[in-house]
Amino acid sequence: MGIKISAQNINFFYGPHQALFDNSLDIEENKITAVIGPSGCGKSTHLRIYNRIYELYHDQRAEGKLLIDGKNILEKDVDLLKLRRKVGMIFQKPTPFPMSIFDNVAYPLKLHFNLSKKEISERVEEALRGVSIWDEVKDKLKKSGLALSGGQQQRLCIARTIAARPEILLMDEPTSAIDPIATLKIEDLLLKLKERFTIVIVTHNMQQAARISDNTAFFYKGKIIESGSTKKIFTNPENKKTEEYITGRFG
Numbered sequence: 001m002g003i004k005i006s007a008q009n010i011n012f013f014y015g016p017h018q019a020l021f022d023n024s025l026d027i028e029e030n031k032i033t034a035v036i037g038p039s040g041c042g043k044s045t046h047l048r049i050y051n052r053i054y055e056l057y058h059d060q061r062a063e064g065k066l067l068i069d070g071k072n073i074l075e076k077d078v079d080l081l082k083l084r085r086k087v088g089m090i091f092q093k094p095t096p097f098p099m100s101i102f103d104n105v106a107y108p109l110k111l112h113f114n115l116s117k118k119e120i121s122e123r124v125e126e127a128l129r130g131v132s133i134w135d136e137v138k139d140k141l142k143k144s145g146l147a148l149s150g151g152q153q154q155r156l157c158i159a160r161t162i163a164a165r166p167e168i169l170l171m172d173e174p175t176s177a178i179d180p181i182a183t184l185k186i187e188d189l190l191l192k193l194k195e196r197f198t199i200v201i202v203t204h205n206m207q208q209a210a211r212i213s214d215n216t217a218f219f220y221k222g223k224i225i226e227s228g229s230t231k232k233i234f235t236n237p238e239n240k241k242t243e244e245y246i247t248g249r250f251g
């Protein structure tokens with residue numbers, strides 16, 4: 001099995017505050033890796049290193065190595081635009097732009113790629129089909145993306161991200177703001193998408209982690225306490241803290 005991402009001895013700082021300690025984690029290609037742990041343990045911080053989005057804030061810094069396809073993306077000469085195209089990110093709350101459904105998906109394509117109108121239309125359709133929402137929206141592509149339901153909005157945002165053809169999808173609690181039925185639809189979608197993408201998902205929902213992920217990493221106080229196959233972590237964890245968290249004894 002290929003390793004797509006390898007975090008090696010990562011430390012992370014918000015100004016003087018150290019939030020991550022010596023994080024090492026391998027992420028397998030075309031698998032879903034769940035990142036779990038109690039609030040404030042560093043899950044989002046860890047994810048934000050993979051596309052160097054933290055650099056938008058001048059006082060945040062990472063130390064260590066973060067290999068993607070074997071290349072250390074923390075080095076100075078990395079093309080951040082290329083990196084962020086390769087590593088797409090989906091957030092907790094669906095964030096459609098205040099524009100039509102079509103333009104929500106077409107916008108980043110127009111911005112970053114030199115494509116003809118026809119190619120853009122094709123890519124928009126491909127992305128909307130890819131998130132299983134095409135049939136629901138094909139007759140109202142000119143309507144506002146904001147008029148969709150929460151679950152549909154989140155699928156639209158995933159379509160927008162995959163239209164740019166990334167290789168990695170980072171998802172920070174992508175279903176925490178939507179209802180249980182829409183959540184199950186997104187979970188089905190992720191199982192389909194992993195054939196094409198490597199997916200890393202932060203979740204507070206243990207059932208969700210158990211249902212959809214192949215691998216799991218358990219974070220606690222900025223450290224990765226345990227990682228490995230989800231089956232093993234959930235049925236036979238090595239660390240007592242992992243077991244306590246998974247069985248709901250703290251959170």
Ligand SMILES: Nc1ncnc2c1ncn2[C@@H]1O[C@H](COP(=O)(O)OP(=O)(O)OP(=O)(O)O)[C@@H](O)[C@H]1O
Nearest residue numbers: 014017019037038039040041042043044045046219
């Ligand atoms: N912008 C920031 N400035 C300073 N400290 C921060 C900032 N963002 C997060 N932290 C701190 O870093 C630590 C890790 O936070 P992070 O948001 O990564 O945790 P998390 O596990 O994702 O939490 P949650 O599950 O609540 O989203 C916490 O101690 C938090 O207070």
